[in-house]
Amino acid sequence: MKVLVIGQGGREHALAWKLKQSPKVTEVLCAPGNAGTADDVRNVAVASTDIPGLVKLAKAEKVDLTVVGPEAPLVEGVVDAFKAAGLTVFGPTKAAAQLEGSKIFCKDILRKANVPTAEAWAFTDLEQAYQFLEEREDSPYVVKADGLAAGKGVVICANREEARSAIKLMMRKREFGAAGDRILIEECLVGEEVSILAIVDGRTIIPLEPAQDHKRAYDNDEGPNTGGMGAYTPASFATPDLMATVIEKILIPTVHTMKKQGCEFSGILYAGIMLTSAGPKVLEYNVRMGDPETQPVLMRLKSDLFEILYAAAQGRLKEFEEIEWDSRTAVSVVMAAEGYPYKYTNGKVIRGLDAAAKLPDVKVFHAGTDRLGNDVVTNGGRVLGVTALGDDVADAKRKAYEAVKCIRWEGAWCRKDISDKARMGETVRHGGMFPKKPTVVEEGEDSVTE
Ligand code: AMP
Numbered sequence: 001m002k003v004l005v006i007g008q009g010g011r012e013h014a015l016a017w018k019l020k021q022s023p024k025v026t027e028v029l030c031a032p033g034n035a036g037t038a039d040d041v042r043n044v045a046v047a048s049t050d051i052p053g054l055v056k057l058a059k060a061e062k063v064d065l066t067v068v069g070p071e072a073p074l075v076e077g078v079v080d081a082f083k084a085a086g087l088t089v090f091g092p093t094k095a096a097a098q099l100e101g102s103k104i105f106c107k108d109i110l111r112k113a114n115v116p117t118a119e120a121w122a123f124t125d126l127e128q129a130y131q132f133l134e135e136r137e138d139s140p141y142v143v144k145a146d147g148l149a150a151g152k153g154v155v156i157c158a159n160r161e162e163a164r165s166a167i168k169l170m171m172r173k174r175e176f177g178a179a180g181d182r183i184l185i186e187e188c189l190v191g192e193e194v195s196i197l198a199i200v201d202g203r204t205i206i207p208l209e210p211a212q213d214h215k216r217a218y219d220n221d222e223g224p225n226t227g228g229m230g231a232y233t234p235a236s237f238a239t240p241d242l243m244a245t246v247i248e249k250i251l252i253p254t255v256h257t258m259k260k261q262g263c264e265f266s267g268i269l270y271a272g273i274m275l276t277s278a279g280p281k282v283l284e285y286n287v288r289m290g291d292p293e294t295q296p297v298l299m300r301l302k303s304d305l306f307e308i309l310y311a312a313a314q315g316r317l318k319e320f321e322e323i324e325w326d327s328r329t330a331v332s333v334v335m336a337a338e339g340y341p342y343k344y345t346n347g348k349v350i351r352g353l354d355a356a357a358k359l360p361d362v363k364v365f366h367a368g369t370d371r372l373g374n375d376v377v378t379n380g381g382r383v384l385g386v387t388a389l390g391d392d393v394a395d396a397k398r399k400a401y402e403a404v405k406c407i408r409w410e411g412a413w414c415r416k417d418i419s420d421k422a423r424m425g426e427t428v429r430h431g432g433m434f435p436k437k438p439t440v441v442e443e444g445e446d447s448v449t450e
């Protein structure tokens with residue numbers, strides 16, 4: 001079988017690397033890929049947003065399964081285009097991808113499904129949004145651009161004044177273009193965040209092992225928000241009880257409601273969850289794997305990823321037997337370019353990759369890299385995801401940072417505390433404690449509150 005992975009980040013490197021391990025897979029292509037995917041699989045120079053180009057490529061190469069990494073092509077309808085061309089593809093349709101593509105659509109589904117989430121109010125008019133704030137108490141708010149804004153469209157505001165500035169930035173200065181023409185003002189939730197992802201085929205879900213990302217740029221969760229500076233799995237806050245609650249009260253009602261609304265969800269359902277004092281609440285949904293969560297999660301996956309995704313793409317997830325996980329812990333540390341998450345320069349030569357690759361239980365996933373002659377050079381803000389397996393969190397962390405030490409380029413930096421959050425949580429063992437078998441979302445299982 002031939003597989004195409006769409007995208008060029010660390011998530012796509014991990015997907016391509018894992019898919020290639022399947023005995024059923026003869027070749028993996030990555031469009032457009034990076035220097036790391038060029039080593040492990042075959043890159044093809046088609047951009048991840050060039051939908052006609054991707055369809056043409058899949059047809060010409062007789063690809064059996066396409067796996068879409070990033071959200072932008074999903075929201076643009078890449079899955080619909082592939083299906084229309086008779087190609088097998090894993091990911092949500094354009095209509096279902098609205099769960100990530102429109103935060104107002106997402107809120108609407110959450111409400112219909114009676115899923116716990118932050119209270120929120122939608123606005124299309126700046127004055128009305130200001131007026132709303134005047135009438136409310138002066139407290140923290142979260143202002144969100146409705147559409148995709150490359151992870152930058154969420155502003156946490158300490159008070160009414162900051163909320164006004166965020167609204168102005170989105171609706172008057174149009175910082176995020178059309179994505180900010182509609183906004184949400186949300187109550188601000190407090191707690192630890194966990195990412196809980198599930199593979200879904202419209203009516204059946206298989207949860208993946210939970211991971212925890214580190215979104216702030218600097219140690220101790222300080223500094224600006226980023227795409228994610230590192231992740232570990234299993235997330236120690238995700239106890240078996242929490243997982244059971246999330247599946248029953250969050251994932252199942254969401255998948256069921258999507259189906260009822262005529263936009264059946266197939267693909268990865270990624271719930272960003274805040275563990276509040278009133279229980280888990282959904283912050284947002286993403287419709288693809290997390291980056292960098294995918295890197296440690298796939299390091300621990302023992303089952304054949306191709307078989308799972310192929311079954312899901314064909315609506316056969318129910319038949320799937322069981323997912324097997326390595327019971328060890330995986331930690332992934334993002335090495336970033338100087339200046340990230342703000343302005344940075346590409347083209348710095350990366351050294352030490354070979355030495356890092358020789359370390360046991362280590363895989364260096366490339367995110368923002370390119371080849372220049374014989375060199376691997378930086379080509380993005382988040383450059384590498386240095387990932388290691390260990391007997392426990394401390395062991396995995398030690399191995400990951402040992403590999404980080406081998407690698408250098410001008411201006412390279414990383415957080416030093418990836419996975420330390422685990423120690424604050426309940427330290428739990430895993431490997432068998434979460435449901436690994438498919439859960440079927442029954443027709444009658446209706447928690448819609450219309
Ligand atoms: P993004 O993944 O870029 O959309 O960023 C969303 C991030 O903003 C989440 O990971 C949270 O850290 C934060 N966030 C979103 N909604 C809320 C909320 N209602 N209360 C507190 N923090 C939030």
Ligand code: GLY
Binds near residue numbers: 289291
């Ligand atoms: N790690 C956060 C995300 O993928 O959105």
